[in-house]
Amino acid sequence: MLAERQGDLVRIAIFGLGYVGSTAAGCIASQGHHVVGVDVSPAKVDALNSGRAPVYEPGLDDLIASAHADGRIEAHIELTDQLDSCDLAIVCVGTPSGVDGAHDMTYIAQVTRSITESVKPDRVAPLTLAYRSTMRPGSCENLIWPIIEDALGSGASTAVELVYNPEFLREACAIEDYFNPPKIVIGTLGGKPSANMAALHDGIDAPVFEVGLREAEITKFVDNSWHAVKVAFANEIGRICQNLDISARAVHEIFKSDTKLNISAYYTRPGGAFGGSCLPKDVRALQYIAADTGSATYLVDSLIRSNEAHKHHQFLNSVEGLERGAKVLLVGLAFKLETDDLRESPAVDMARKLLEAGFDLDIYDPQVKPENLIGQNLGYAYAWLPQMDDLLVSKEQAESGDYNRIISTNRLVSELAIDANKLVDVSTIP
Numbered sequence: 299m300l301a302e303r304q305g306d307l308v309r310i311a312i313f314g315l316g317y318v319g320s321t322a323a324g325c326i327a328s329q330g331h332h333v334v335g336v337d338v339s340p341a342k343v344d345a346l347n348s349g350r351a352p353v354y355e356p357g358l359d360d361l362i363a364s365a366h367a368d369g370r371i372e373a374h375i376e377l378t379d380q381l382d383s384c385d386l387a388i389v390c391v392g393t394p395s396g397v398d399g400a401h402d403m404t405y406i407a408q409v410t411r412s413i414t415e416s417v418k419p420d421r422v423a424p425l426t427l428a429y430r431s432t433m434r435p436g437s438c439e440n441l442i443w444p445i446i447e448d449a450l451g452s453g454a455s456t457a458v459e460l461v462y463n464p465e466f467l468r469e470a471c472a473i474e475d476y477f478n479p480p481k482i483v484i485g486t487l488g489g490k491p492s493a494n495m496a497a498l499h500d501g502i503d504a505p506v507f508e509v510g511l512r513e514a515e516i517t518k519f520v521d522n523s524w525h526a527v528k529v530a531f532a533n534e535i536g537r538i539c540q541n542l543d544i545s546a547r548a549v550h551e552i553f554k555s556d557t558k559l560n561i562s563a564y565y566t567r568p569g570g571a572f573g574g575s576c577l578p579k580d581v582r583a584l585q586y587i588a589a590d591t592g593s594a595t596y597l598v599d600s601l602i603r604s605n606e607a608h609k610h611h612q613f614l615n616s617v618e619g620l621e622r623g624a625k626v627l628l629v630g631l632a633f634k635l636e637t638d639d640l641r642e643s644p645a646v647d648m649a650r651k652l653l654e655a656g657f658d659l660d661i662y663d664p665q666v667k668p669e670n671l672i673g674q675n676l677g678y679a680y681a682w683l684p685q686m687d688d689l690l691v692s693k694e695q696a697e698s699g700d701y702n703r704i705i706s707t708n709r710l711v712s713e714l715a716i717d718a719n720k721l722v723d724v725s726t727i728p
Contacts, residue, residue: 308332310498311380311387313409315342315352315373317472318430318465319390324351324358325476326498327365334380335373346373357473381416386426386494388463389413393431401433403441410445419453426494428461435515438462438485461486461495462514466521482506485514524566527597534588534595541591568727570707571608571644573633575674578602578642609644612724613651616705622656627696629714630707630725631663631686638665640679645707648724649683652705661689662696663710 308331312319315337327333342352349366351358365371393401447454462485467475482504484495489510539546581601588595633643652659706723
């Protein structure tokens with residue numbers, strides 16, 4: 299296995315010599331491994347075999363020239379028996395957008411068939427077959443593995459170890475990113491550790507996440523969409539500022555100085571909908587300002603609609619399998635723990651939906667005392683939940699009630715001695 303071999307004895311095949319594949323080839327070869335590049339483009343193959351990088355990336359020519367001079371890198375248009383001596387094959391072929399926006403998986407399917415035709419079922423050790431091409435979650439299990447099984451039959455699981463290993467390279471600084479990545483994600487069947495992948499990343503200092511294939515596959519979608527959200531949001535705020543004669547630069551300096559909430563992991567964990575007295579109100583006001591100034595803030599305009607859609611999603615998940623009239627306990631009515639603020643609380647919406655759907659509802663929230671509610675908090679609570687006084691129960695009642703379903707909106711549920719099998723937690727998404 300790769301983990302047991304040293305220096306030039308290690309052989310790694312890389313399929314696809316574009317930006318990702320060429321960078322991987324140069325970086326891996328610079329670590330002393332032997333790299334076999336494979337690409338259908340004669341120009342890319344000729345470049346690598348001449349000691350030149352097939353693509354322009356600062357510093358890559360030097361890495362490949364050095365590896366070529368030492369005999370640690372070679373390239374072919376197609377493989378014959380080179381995979382016999384390879385421990386690891388990395389697939390970096392393109393997955394361009396199709397006409398419907400989905401990834402075109404043609405190249406993935408083609409290269410997988412080509413690889414499996416070259417893999418011998420009686421290998422001494424499995425070939426670690428790692429994909430770095432961005433692809434829809436489920437592709438490894440539903441597209442790639444069936445191709446492998448079709449070619450290798452019952453020997454597939456002993457001949458091939460399937461891995462999804464996304465890359466986090468930015469063009470123009472790809473070599474730096476390869477050796478100093480923000481994270482290393484290794485997806486396998488069942489999230490089992492891969493000795494060959496661990497050895498490949500040996501010496502690279504970064505957090506390592508060994509997860510299932512689908513968790514690894516969705517990583518790039520999440521990362522890149524989040525980056526797109528940040529760019530779009532920043533530009534929408536910039537348009538508003540410009541139209542109001544406000545310095546967007548000064549606003550950005552203030553915004554990014556807050557690393558406790560703004561630039562942090564806060565609010566990025568999938569869970570409950572947002573609510574309370576600030577977020578919904580201020581988002582609506584900003585939407586009005588943007589419309590009034592002609593700033594066309596499509597992202598900001600979508601926030602309330604997205605939040606309402608999430609409330610509905612949570613409701614449907616919470617009552618799945620329940621019949622009308624079932625007894626339900628809602629734990630947590632305020633918009634967050636340790637407050638009695640009910641203004642625009644998603645839990646109030648949840649309670650209203652449960653009642654409208656015909657469920658027998660009790661609510662436990664010791665901080666919410668009707669006699670203490672005042673002002674807008676009082677008005678909102680009874681406007682949306684006029685039956686609230688009759689729905690609130692004590693801790694003793696909550697623990698002794700014979701409920702068909704218990705819905706938790708926050709960590710308050712940890713105070714109760716309840717049947718965990720009846721619990722649905724809408725404050726987090728597992």
